[in-house]
Amino acid sequence: MDALIATGYYRLGLWDDEPSDPLGAKYDGLDDILATTSQVFLGLTVDCARCHDHKIDPIPQKDYYSLLAFFHNINHYRNGGPTDELPIFASETARKDYERKAGELKDKRDKVQLAMNAIEKEFRAKYDKGAGKIQQPDMDDLSYRFYRDSWTTLPDFTLVKHEDAGKLSNQLFDISVRTRDEAFGFVFEGVLIVPQDGQYTFFLDSDDGSRLTVNSKVVLEYDGIHGVGQEKSAKVDLPKGRLPIKLEYFQNQGGLGLDVAWSGPGFGRKPLSASDSPKEANKDIAKLLKSDGTRILGKDAMQKYAQLQKDLDALKKQKIPSDLCLGVTEPGSKAPETFVLIRGNASVKGVKVEPGFPQVLTSEAPNLPTLPIGSPTSGRRLTLANWLVSKDNPLTARVTVNRLWQYHFGRGIVRSTSNFGTQGDKPTHPELLDWLASEFVERGWSMKAMHRLILTSSAYQMSSKPNAKAHEADPMNDLFWRFDMRRLTAEEIRDSILAVSGNLNRKMGGPGIYPEIPKEVLAGQSMPGKGWGKSNATEQARRSIYVHVKRSLLLPLLEVFDLAEADRSTAVRFSTTQPTQALLLFNSDFTHKQAAIFAKRLQQEAGNKVEDQLKLALSLATCRTPAPAEVQRLTKLYTNLREQDGASAEVAMRYVCVVVLNLNEFIYVD
Secondary structure (H helix, E strand, C coil): CHHHHHHHHHHCCCCCCCCCCHHHHHHHHHHHHHHHHHHHHHCCCHHHHCCCCCCCCCCCHHHHHHHHCCCCCCCCCCCCCCCCEEEECCCHHHHHHHHHHHHHHHHHHHHHHHHHHHHHHHHHHHHHHHHCCCECCCEEEEEEEEEECCCCCCCCHHHCCCCEEEECCCCCECHHHCCCCCCEEEEEEEEEEECCCEEEEEEEEEECCEEEEECCEEEEEECCCCCCCCCEEEEEEECCEEEEEEEEEEECCCCCEEEEEEEECCEEEEECEHHHCCHHHCCEHHHHHHHHHHHHHCHHHHHHHHHHHHHHHHHHHCCCCCEEEECCCCCCCCCCCEEEEHHHCCCCEEEEECCCCCCCCCCCCCCCCCCCCCCCCCCHHHHHHHHHCCCCCCCHHHHHHHHHHHHHHCCCCCCCCCCCCCCCCCCCCHHHHHHHHHHHHHCCCCHHHHHHHHHCCCCCCCCCCCCHHHHHHCCCCCCCCCCCCEECCHHHHHHHHHHHHCCCECCCCCCCECCCCCHHHHCCCCCCCCCCCCCCHHHHCECHHHECCECCECCHHHHHCCCCCCCCCCCCCCCCCCHHHHHHHHHCHHHHHHHHHHHHHHHHHHCCCHHHHHHHHHHHHHCCCCCHHHHHHHHHHHHHHHHCCCCCHHHHHHHHHHHHCCCHHHHEEC
């Protein structure tokens, strides 16, 4: 499950659903993945070599595309669907239970379908004797997506937004629903009804390119610009039942043609496409069953058929529930060829390259696996992942521990945490960085172990108090002679408010949450409120790591306190100080709701004496024993609210709690 969820990393980049240049958009997406991977794990700006050799670091353009080849086979993002959303399970038992239920549902559908086929076969036999042959549909639930564009080879249709979509009632691959005769394409998807286990032969001829996929495996492919008359065929073993079928087709210019057919045990060649279906055989069995079924088969048989149809429709609607995660998939084990793109132009190919690691780091060639046809992956990403965390890679361990150091100290041993190259900053403590990296590897790449090591070090436990002599010698604190004061991150501020109020929900895992967003913020959207769900109060109190991030609608509390940029990887966050931060923290509904919960906690844990409640409030917020003068100041504020402003005890304590949650000491690590 964790491995599947982790692939969601590939889906976090920018996405254009209507790119003017689909091929260019594909490489832009791959560039985003490559740039993030190389900077996050290697601390190298390999993406600077997309259009030419790196101007600063020894990274040739060929290395960029060799690294890109590891990712070239992933399915382009479609904004949801089976290639973007993967089922996940809490345990192996849950996975097996899901597979068992899915198998049982498929068996039920197949059983009903075969029973209907038997009745239809009997009807055909009796009807054919007197009224001529009729069309027996071999496909079901057939739909199409229509595209307008000019191609010379089969495109990746996931990169293109379709112009039209619909259902095909004749259950045949039918290009007659097109709106033009040149520069168009189709993707047909549906169910192939296989009558029995056995070997089947498929036939494909097209003008221009086409690709037939049956039961999730490519059976035939007919690419490029050409005319009809060069039919291809292929044999494939299929189990009986309802199997997924897909046909991709494009027409460039001049001529039209698409012929798809099949044959199998007990039947000769039968058409699967409208163009291959003789006109005299174009009688619809569904309509004939309604008009002549009772006369030919009898009332009982037709009642049984009607019930089977009703049962099948109900079974089609049934879904086996499962949790889904955003992830990445590949269309198969065969990855496309990768070429150096001249000046980074996706339409101008240079020399062909194979997957490879940056030459500046290793001369080792990747040991790519040879996977069988039909495998769901090429195995390239796993090969790259294994090299990234191998002992032979000099950078990943160093870059990672440097980030851990940055999270605790506010800056890394190398300040430019995503750039260890020539333009990056030099490490202030190179030997320490090397030692931490070696410890990281020796401890099994355990981040928990490294957190413990860093947090128990004398460097982390240094005071933040100034020292004039040390400050004069090292004003930037490069030597860590003191601890740099830092403000909590946006997520830490929100989580700390929830924790101090006693309202933090510590539940782990699961889908994202949707905290309340002020209606004034929602009103500023082009479609107010769209794309933001609702979570109950308990779920809203979960840690900020679970807050849903929508690029165009960020949670105000997180955004104002410098949430990481949502468009790209953020090596170091800014830490700004601006009036809107104080205004939001003092006046937001979130702060006041949590302050009210905080006030109730104080009464429950400290009793009814106001001074005891305020002492506990300061203790919880500052993690120290408050001085008597501090308690007295808050007591005076509480008294003034009660006596001068006429506030009730409940309201006065809530306002005091708002003040406590706004203390500098609360949001700064000193």
